[in-house]
Each structure stands twice: as structure tokens, then as C-alpha cells.
Amino acid sequence: MTTLTHSDSVDEPQNLRFHVPGEHHVENGTLLGFWLYLMSDCLIFACLFAVHGVLGRSYAAGPSGADLFDLKLVAINTAMLLLSSITYGFAMLEMQRRRLGPTMMWLAITGLFGVVFIALELYEFAHLIHEGAVPQRSAFLSSFFTLVGTHGLHVTFGIIWLVTLLFQLKRHGLIAENRRRLMCLSMFWHFLDVVWIGVFTFVYLMGVLP
Secondary structure (H helix, E strand, O other): OOOOOHHHHHOOOOOOOOOOOOOOOOOOOOHHHHHHHHHHHHHHHHHHHHHHHHOOOOOOOOOOHHHHHOOHHHHHHHHHHHHHHHHHHHHHHHHHOOOOOOHHHHHHHHHHHHHHHHHHHHHHHHHHHHOOOOOOHHHHHHHHHHHHHHHHHHHHHHHHHHHHHHHHHHHOOOOOOHHHHHHHHHHHHHHHHHHHHHHHHHHHHHOOOO
16 A cells, blocks of 8 residues: 655646646736826926926027917817817727727727827928927927927827727727727827827917917
8 A cells, every 4th residue: 555645746847836727917907007107108298398397488589489389270289189089089989889890980080180180290390490490499499399299209109009909900809908908098198188288288378478
């Protein structure tokens, strides 16, 4: 009669002893991590707003915001970004209803609004540079181009992300991973909308005041 020793009972391959089969994703872990990223982005924009607050009146005998800004153009650009947030909201509603086609349609419209926003911003930059209002002309222009340009880069990244998601949705549909990615992009897009309202108010509207 043989006796089963303790060493025999646990005689398993070392790499399988603590192995738990299946995929394990911490519930809401991605959303928590993305919130942390957005908080770090808030710090970046807070620093840029603070810099512009300090340097926004340092014209170095050059043009001021009142001389340069076309508020009608900026208002149209603001409307494009606000409308893009509304259409993204429609996309999220369709996602909750598990309707792939309408979700992709509203996302595509959101992307088009974003492209128009970037195109108008590039037009504004080109016009300013053509007028000689380049970033190195004054501290005011340096802070302006840095703040507005950083926001524009974020929107450009959001558009690239959105296009990538459209391909993922077309290939895999509204699976859990894609819904989670859409939620993260939604937070990012609306965050940029809020930041732009701050830019429009603090940089443009206050910039034209004497």
C-alpha cells in the first residue's frame, strides 16, 4: 500500500500551478485608466492657459488679439466642434440600441465636423502667418499658437482614432471591446469640446478687449 506524500500531491508543472484559464479584464479598468489620462491632459491645458494668462498682453509693440482675430470665423469653428459633440452623442445612443449602421453614420458625421474644424483652424493660422503674426513675433503670439495648436493636435488625434474605430466597427461590430473604445473616445471628444469653450472665451473673446 503506497502513501501519497505532500510533494506528490502538488507535483505540477511550475508554469501551470497558478494559471487561471480565460481572459481577465478588470471591470471598468480601461475607463479608470482613461480618466487618469484625461486628468493629466487637464494639467497640460491648465499650464497652457496659465502661461497665456501671464503673456496674453505682451505684444512687444506688435499686433494684439483685437487686430488679428476674426470672431465670425472663430464662432463658425466653435459651432463645428459643438455640433460634433452632439452627433457623437447620437452615435452613443445608437450604440446602446445595438444598431451598427446608424452608429457608424453618426461617427462619420462627427469626423466630418472635426475635419472642418481643423481646416478652419489651419486657415486661421495661415492667415495670421501671412500677416506677419508668427509665433516668434511676441510672447502673446507664442502662447496663442502653443495653446490653440495643442488643442488642434488633440482634435487631429481624435479624428485618427475615430477613423480607426470605424474600421474596427465594420470588421467586428459592436462587441464589448469596441463599445469600451467608443466610451473612451466619447470622453476624450467631449473633453476637447470643454477645453475649446475655454479657449474661445479666454483667448478669443477676452483677447479682443482693449
